[in-house]
Amino acid sequence: MNYSIIGSGKIGSALARHFARNEIPVAIANTRGPQSLAALAKEPGNTVVPQTLQDALQADCIILAVPFGSLHSVASARPDWKGKLVIDTTNAFGVPLEVLGDSPSSSLVARTFPGSRVVKAFNHLPAALLASDPAAHGGRRVVFVSSDDATASETVAALAGQLGFAPIELGKFADGGALLNVRGATLGSLLLQNLVQVGEVAA
Ligand SMILES: NC(=O)c1ccc[n+]([C@@H]2O[C@H](COP(=O)([O-])OP(=O)(O)OC[C@H]3O[C@@H](n4cnc5c(N)ncnc54)[C@H](OP(=O)(O)O)[C@@H]3O)[C@@H](O)[C@H]2O)c1
Numbered sequence: 358m359n360y361s362i363i364g365s366g367k368i369g370s371a372l373a374r375h376f377a378r379n380e381i382p383v384a385i386a387n388t389r390g391p392q393s394l395a396a397l398a399k400e401p402g403n404t405v406v407p408q409t410l411q412d413a414l415q416a417d418c419i420i421l422a423v424p425f426g427s428l429h430s431v432a433s434a435r436p437d438w439k440g441k442l443v444i445d446t447t448n449a450f451g452v453p454l455e456v457l458g459d460s461p462s463s464s465l466v467a468r469t470f471p472g473s474r475v476v477k478a479f480n481h482l483p484a485a486l487l488a489s490d491p492a493a494h495g496g497r498r499v500v501f502v503s504s505d506d507a508t509a510s511e512t513v514a515a516l517a518g519q520l521g522f523a524p525i526e527l528g529k530f531a532d533g534g535a536l537l538n539v540r541g542a543t544l545g546s547l548l549l550q551n552l553v554q555v556g557e558v559a560a
Pocket of ligand 1: 447
């Protein structure tokens with residue numbers, strides 16, 4: 358599977374650096390074009406590859422690290438999202454309730470990228486903490502993963518593990534995923550929780 362990150366701001370560059378540290382190739386794109394991404398291309402290993410948005414949207418797995426309000430613009434840059442695995446890092450801060458409707462924000466993202474398999478992940482930590490070494494306090498920093506597609510959730514959990522995190526799958530957007538959801542002034546109770554998994558518990 359190949360990967361791209363759309364957005365090179367705080368979250369996009371934090372994730373790009375984790376790909377670089379783990380020598381996993383990843384493309385990255387923003388609105389300003391590949392020349393604006395020269396610093397990330399110099400990360401050790403040269404695995405971070407600046408691309409145009411159009412080229413980055415060819416990847417099998419596309420990580421959305423753009424403001425919630427930019428999602429429609431990204432979605433409209435491809436005629437078809439069928440078969441794509443989309444990782445939603447967005448939080449719907451400031452998004453009016455009439456835009457969200459009754460759904461968790463990732464359900465709205467899934468409707469915005471029809472045909473794709475959407476997984477919410479990497480959204481619950483402040484960017485500086487997400488950027489820091491996931492090996493912390495004798496364990497690995499937890500990232501939460503939720504999706505209405507169990508296989509896609511498993512795939513993204515495996516990626517989070519490859520990047521050095523301890524993934525915890527929460528299930529569907531409207532079930533466990535609600536703990537990661539932002540809706541108006543209501544924050545899911547796992548948002549901003551800095552958890553570290555220490556060791557494995559035998560079953
Ligand atoms: N910051 C946090 O602590 C934090 C924590 C958890 C989750 N999040 C979520 O993560 C997402 C990104 O946040 P951020 O703080 O990384 O934002 P940011 O620093 O403002 O960066 C946003 C990036 O998105 C790019 N972008 C915007 N519209 C685009 C489009 N149509 N096509 C391609 N690229 C586009 C921008 O491109 P240019 O560089 O060319 O302007 C920029 O690189 C947000 O949805 C936010 O809710 C943020």
